[in-house]
Amino acid sequence: MQFEDPRKFDTGLSANRHLALVEMRTLPGELLDRIETVELEGDPVCAMSTFICGLNRLSLRIVER
Numbered sequence: 001m002q003f004e005d006p007r008k009f010d011t012g013l014s015a016n017r018h019l020a021l022v023e024m025r026t027l028p029g030e031l032l033d034r035i036e037t038v039e040l041e042g043d044p045v046c047a048m049s050t051f052i053c054g055l056n057r058l059s060l061r062i063v064e065r
Contacts, residue, residue, distance in 0.1 A: 036063045 009023070038060050045057040
């Protein structure tokens with residue numbers, strides 16, 4: 001299958017379950033190849049709940065290679 005711009009993540013493509021699975025498996029590796037560092041930017045904001053233990057906000061700065 002050929003695409004106009006195969007290096008561009010295009011959310012407008014027609015729904016194709018198999019293509020989506022391939023993209024989701026490929027995306028993390030492609031991102032890691034392009035990222036130099038991921039840095040914490042500001043303080044994490046914890047969820048204030050008795051049911052959920054997690055974060056409401058975690059601001060990160062991504063530095064490209």
